[in-house]
Amino acid sequence: MSMLAPYAGTSLERLIALMNSVNKTNYQVGIHFNFGKMYDVFPADKYNTRIRIIPIDTATYSEQYFFYRRLPISVLEKLPPGFITPVELNIFPFSIHQLLPNINLALGINLTPDEVYDDAFTDLRAAYPLRIKPNASMAWTASTYFFGVTQLRGRFRALEDGSLRMTESGTVRGLETY
Secondary structure (H helix, E strand, O other): OOOOOOOOOOHHHHHHHHHHHHHOOOOOEOOOEEEEEEEEOOOOOOOOEEEEEEEOOOOOOOOEEEEEOOEEHHHHHHOOOOOOOOEOOOOOOEEHHHHHHHHHHHHOOOOOHHHEOOOEEOOOOOEEEEEEOOOOOOOEEOOEEEEEEOOOEOOEOEOOOOOEOEOOOOOEOEOOOO
């Protein structure tokens, strides 16, 4: 389990915390404001994103834009050892949405299904891609991170060629444990 998580928190929570830190406020979404559409900013020298801020009290406040920088999910590759652990692959075959709780735990992040593609995998690999959808995340840009997994070999039956033995329903046939 990842003990240190510098990117923990949902994208929404992280953005609200950033806004309150920059503005020295304690505003809450749904009480003081709501978010509108998010836009990419070009050129992206300092900021690469702007998001529309819609106040609840429109008699006192007007709409504004907040400019900030979203990061590519590949920034996780730059973390020192110990920040990221292999993802426990406890189901196989799997889709990203099925494994998302394990991915979030191992990577120290809090992605939601709306932010990532639900890619499906039926082959064993050392690493699998986690792809962020364009303009779906308030914290991450459209990007890819390859996460490592715990080894399945030894827990599942393999054929002579190394491929996994499958049941008629299409799931991997596991070894009996006592």
